[in-house]
Amino acid sequence: MLPSNLLITKSRAGNIRPVFAPSDDRYVALATELIQTFQEAIGKRKGELYANLVLFEELDFDYRLIRGLCVLLERNSSFEAQSHIEPRIARRAVFREANKYPLVATGELKRHIFETVASTLEVSSRQLEESLWSDIDEALVLKVFTPIEPVELLKRYNLSLTQTLLFKAVTLDVTVRENFQQIFRRIKYLGLMYSVEKDADMVTINVDGPMSLFKLTDKYGTSLAKLLPTITETRKWSLKARIVVGERHSPRLLQLNLDSTVVKDLFPSAESMPGRRVFDSSVEAGFSRSFTSLRTGWSLTREPEPLLAGQAVMIPDFSFEKDGMTAYLEVVGFWTEEYLKKKIKKLKQLEVQHLIVAADKSLNCSSFRELKGQVIFYEKKVPLKPILEYLKKMDKELVARQSVSLEHVEIAFQEDVVEMQDLAQQFHASAEAMRQLLITRPAKGYRIIGDVLIREKKLNDISVKLSKLDDDRLSTALKLIEGEGVKAPYPILQALKFTVAWHGLDPDKATIRRAY
Amino acid sequence: MGDLAIPSSSWDSRAGAYRAMALFYRDIIEYLKRSNVNYVDDALELLPTPYLQCKVKLKNFQHEALKAWLDAGKRGTVVLPTGSGKTVIAVAAISELKTPTIVIVPTLDLVEQWQRVLTNEFNIEIGVYGGGENVLQPITVSTYDSAYLRAGELGNRFGLIIFDEVHHLPSTGFRHIAEMFAAPYRMGLTATYERQDGLHKDLPRLVGGKVYELSVEHLAGRHLSEYELEKLYVDLTLEEEEEYERLYKTFIDYLVKRNIILRTPHDFTKFIMRSGRDQKARQALLARNKALDIALNSQKKLDALENILLDQPTEPTIIFTQHNKLVHRIAQRFLIPYITHVTPKDERKEILDNFRAGKYRLIVTSKVLDEGIDVPDATQAIILSGTGSTREFIQRLGRILRKREGKKAKLIEIVTRNTAEMKMSSRRKQTRRDDASIESTDY
Numbered sequence: 001m002l003p004s005n006l007l008i009t010k011s012r013a014g015n016i017r018p019v020f021a022p023s024d025d026r027y028v029a030l031a032t033e034l035i036q037t038f039q040e041a042i043g044k045r046k047g048e049l050y051a052n053l054v055l056f057e058e059l060d061f062d063y064r065l066i067r068g069l070c071v072l073l074e075r076n077s078s079f080e081a082q083s084h085i086e087p088r089i090a091r092r093a094v095f096r097e098a099n100k101y102p103l104v105a106t107g108e109l110k111r112h113i114f115e116t117v118a119s120t121l122e123v124s125s126r127q128l129e130e131s132l133w134s135d136i137d138e139a140l141v142l143k144v145f146t147p148i149e150p151v152e153l154l155k156r157y158n159l160s161l162t163q164t165l166l167f168k169a170v171t172l173d174v175t176v177r178e179n180f181q182q183i184f185r186r187i188k189y190l191g192l193m194y195s196v197e198k199d200a201d202m203v204t205i206n207v208d209g210p211m212s213l214f215k216l217t218d219k220y221g222t223s224l225a226k227l228l229p230t231i232t233e234t235r236k237w238s239l240k241a242r243i244v245v246g247e248r249h250s251p252r253l254l255q256l257n258l259d260s261t262v263v264k265d266l267f268p269s270a271e272s273m274p275g276r277r278v279f280d281s282s283v284e285a286g287f288s289r290s291f292t293s294l295r296t297g298w299s300l301t302r303e304p305e306p307l308l309a310g311q312a313v314m315i316p317d318f319s320f321e322k323d324g325m326t327a328y329l330e331v332v333g334f335w336t337e338e339y340l341k342k343k344i345k346k347l348k349q350l351e352v353q354h355l356i357v358a359a360d361k362s363l364n365c366s367s368f369r370e371l372k373g374q375v376i377f378y379e380k381k382v383p384l385k386p387i388l389e390y391l392k393k394m395d396k397e398l399v400a401r402q403s404v405s406l407e408h409v410e411i412a413f414q415e416d417v418v419e420m421q422d423l424a425q426q427f428h429a430s431a432e433a434m435r436q437l438l439i440t441r442p443a444k445g446y447r448i449i450g451d452v453l454i455r456e457k458k459l460n461d462i463s464v465k466l467s468k469l470d471d472d473r474l475s476t477a478l479k480l481i482e483g484e485g486v487k488a489p490y491p492i493l494q495a496l497k498f499t500v501a502w503h504g505l506d507p508d509k510a511t512i513r514r515a516y
Numbered sequence: 517m518g519d520l521a522i523p524s525s526s527w528d529s530r531a532g533a534y535r536a537m538a539l540f541y542r543d544i545i546e547y548l549k550r551s552n553v554n555y556v557d558d559a560l561e562l563l564p565t566p567y568l569q570c571k572v573k574l575k576n577f578q579h580e581a582l583k584a585w586l587d588a589g590k591r592g593t594v595v596l597p598t599g600s601g602k603t604v605i606a607v608a609a610i611s612e613l614k615t616p617t618i619v620i621v622p623t624l625d626l627v628e629q630w631q632r633v634l635t636n637e638f639n640i641e642i643g644v645y646g647g648g649e650n651v652l653q654p655i656t657v658s659t660y661d662s663a664y665l666r667a668g669e670l671g672n673r674f675g676l677i678i679f680d681e682v683h684h685l686p687s688t689g690f691r692h693i694a695e696m697f698a699a700p701y702r703m704g705l706t707a708t709y710e711r712q713d714g715l716h717k718d719l720p721r722l723v724g725g726k727v728y729e730l731s732v733e734h735l736a737g738r739h740l741s742e743y744e745l746e747k748l749y750v751d752l753t754l755e756e757e758e759e760y761e762r763l764y765k766t767f768i769d770y771l772v773k774r775n776i777i778l779r780t781p782h783d784f785t786k787f788i789m790r791s792g793r794d795q796k797a798r799q800a801l802l803a804r805n806k807a808l809d810i811a812l813n814s815q816k817k818l819d820a821l822e823n824i825l826l827d828q829p830t831e832p833t834i835i836f837t838q839h840n841k842l843v844h845r846i847a848q849r850f851l852i853p854y855i856t857h858v859t860p861k862d863e864r865k866e867i868l869d870n871f872r873a874g875k876y877r878l879i880v881t882s883k884v885l886d887e888g889i890d891v892p893d894a895t896q897a898i899i900l901s902g903t904g905s906t907r908e909f910i911q912r913l914g915r916i917l918r919k920r921e922g923k924k925a926k927l928i929e930i931v932t933r934n935t936a937e938m939k940m941s942s943r944r945k946q947t948r949r950d951d952a953s954i955e956s957t958d959y
Contacts, residue, residue, distance in 0.1 A: 103825045
């Protein structure tokens with residue numbers, strides 16, 4: 001963020017935009033020179049550094065850009081007073097001594113005072129004089145300067161410039177796809193208010209503050225500016241802000257529109273920003289690792305999109321998804337009592353069917369028991385077993401539910417070979433439910449083999465054709481079956497009681513034989 | 517709030533309730549009572565408060581001021597000259613109401629000064645917000661900045677809110693403090709009710725209007741020491757004058773060429789904004805600033821200062837300048853203790869304490885001592901540069917108007933002749949003539 005007087009904007013037809021510094025040759029050269037100037041000023045006085053920097057303002061750039069870049073570079077610098085004795089002690093002694101005279105008006109008297117004080121403080125007169133004003137801003141010495149890449153400097157500048165424009169924002173609407181937990185936590189920390197609209201995987205958050213209901217105010221501008229990096233460090237985002245410009249007499253409301261595509265090469269890249277994809281605790285990180293290694297068929301997402309909990313939102317730690325089913329897992333570690341109360345209240349308001357709450361055993365257990373969802377307690381590590389059992393139960397329930405709903409469905413078959421997967425899709429059920437249904441209510445003239453439903457007549461045909469082959473090679477047989485429209489031929493061979501005889505590792509040399 | 521629409525409230529779908537600004541708390545409660553509506557009041561959460569009883573004895577006019585405020589429904593602004601003891605009236609009001617109170621002040625110096633007085637009077641720990649401190653107590657002093665930032669969290673903890681130097685309150689940002697605090701009782705204190713931008717018209721809504729006013733003339737000689745004004749003209753040196761003429765011409769030429777007329781502060785703000793876009797405008801502005809700089813920092817002024825200080829070798833004197841640069845120049849030339857806005861709090865205190873104790877005769881400072889800080893023993897003030905603002909001038913004046921037996925205070929303004937600075941100075945005089953009838957001609 002920069003001082004407001006260094007803000008550079010362009011406005012047109014009700015829209016406002018910061019004037020960004022592009023990373024072209026001219027700007028990179030400027031940035032390089034400024035960085036160089038700071039680097040060369042190490043060990044020198046601030047006054048000298050600034051005398052050099054002022055010269056850049058003669059160049060054909062907006063002086064506010066140059067000062068803005070310098071503000072950022074100054075944040076990478078540390079200045080210190082360099083003196084032989086504490087300047088304040090030196091001053092006190094000198095002022096007291098000087099106060100003994102009506103007025104120190106001559107150089108001679110001044111020298112005399114310096115000598116007197118210097119001898120009591122046991123330094124030389126020159127050392128005293130040097131120390132006396134050494135903590136005045138211009139006299140400070142540049143001790144440390146951490147260099148930065150020119151392009152990175154320009155990008156940081158652009159982000160800071162946008163934040164500075166947001167100082168004057170009255171509302172901010174952001175659309176994001178990830179990092180929800182961090183974003184909402186930040187909103188809350190900054191004392192802002194929000195409302196949320198969900199649309200597919202995008203979430204639009206409208207942010208302002210408590211007073212915004214009553215009047216158009218930029219009181220929350222600084223907080224909105226502080227929120228910005230949390231937004232721009234996600235991969236895909238867009239924002240709309242309403243900005244007040246002009247003086248009190250004639251304020252105007254302009255719109256700022258920005259998105260990740262527009263500022264792709266202007267802002268620091270998402271990867272270079274700190275703080276992405278960090279787990280809240282090692283408990284969560286560990287859980288994520290061990291679950292993924294199990295290959296359950298359920299896909300795991302960390303920090304899925306927010307869920308509505310009354311007027312607020314909640315972002316669970318994980319979601320599990322499979323065949324259109326979703327379950328959520330919220331891990332509650334050790335927290336204060338007030339936090340827990342709020343959390344439980346929020347959890348109760350959630351309109352979610354499948355919620356698993358994993359709570360640290362050391363927490364007040366009884367209040368968790370009031371929750372609708374599955375509650376498991378853990379010590380140190382979130383146990384996988386109860387979660388897998390819960391998910392399995394969901395699998396079974398789904399199959400059972402679908403079987404029930406398929407019971408009265410009339411299925412007419414025309415094809416000789418029907419893939420179970422296609423059938424399931426056609427009836428919006430899982431393959432497992434379809435299989436269950438066809439077992440309990442077999443289709444007349446068909447058999448289930450592996451993952452396909454095949455007409456018995458067709459199976460017979462294949463059997464006859466196979467026995468008529470004058471070639472007993474496996475590859476010939478497979479080709480024949482595939483030619484009949486069956487994608488996975490092995491189960492058919494098996495069903496027709498063929499066995500495979502291997503001669504070495506080469507499948508081309510394998511032969512088949514019917515076992516009678 | 518609740519599910520009933522009441523005056524000044526708006527529906528908030530996020531909260532699922534009607535909400536209103538804290539400013540309207542008192543009105544809403546009164547409305548509910550008048551309308552015989554049953555209500556639950558969860559808004560105020562007052563700090564538990566010990567019995568508050570002060571020891572102050574009020575002078576007649578202070579008593580009148582307090583009574584006027586109480587009669588006006590414990591709301592409103594008291595206008596009294598600097599140095600007449602506004603603090604005492606506030607202390608008496610706290611003692612009268614015995615409710616948790618927050619005092620809002622513009623500077624850290626004033627935080628400290630109020631803290632000292634309140635600790636003394638009530639014998640309890642005083643809370644402080646500002647300068648890195650965050651301590652909440654039944655009586656708390658806060659800077660405007662901290663109160664603005666923390667209004668959301670502190671707004672319902674106090675029954676009485678006192679705004680020192682209340683003319684700061686109506687600015688765009690600070691007015692939120694008045695709007696976000698629910699305190700039903702409100703007191704404003706100032707020596708200068710009017711603002712150049714006219715925003716004081718909002719004070720009746722935010723704290724209550726003027727309930728009592730006394731001008732300098734009423735108090736001079738009785739409660740304040742009498743004072744005289746002196747104006748000293750100096751010329752620029754020859755080189756300074758040439759440089760000044762050249763720079764000022766650059767500025768004027770630009771204005772004439774672009775047909776720009778700068779009549780009000782608003783015109784000037786517009787000009788400064790223009791200089792952000794227009795390179796020529798910026799050069800003109802820089803030339804003007806440089807010219808003013810020459811006039812404000814003129815060598816002859818330092819010589820004149822030297823003469824005054826030598827003429828009165830024992831008079832405790834505060835020297836004011838507009839810029840830190842000149843502060844440092846004077847401090848280094850005469851070895852005088854200095855205070856600027858970056859002087860650490862404890863060093864500032866040390867210097868002021870030494871000045872009060874007579875260990876330092878002279879102090880040189882930029883604008884930091886502008887408002888209300890208590891420096892009782894200065895009998896002379898010298899202004900080396902001013903900005904032409906009425907308020908600033910009166911307040912600097914006020915600083916040396918502390919009453920001392922048989923003492924006539926003196927204010928000396930050193931101005932460079934025939935420069936823009938002279939115009940600033942006479943603009944000031946103009947406003948004051950309009951204001952009241954202070955004798956304005958001993959210079």
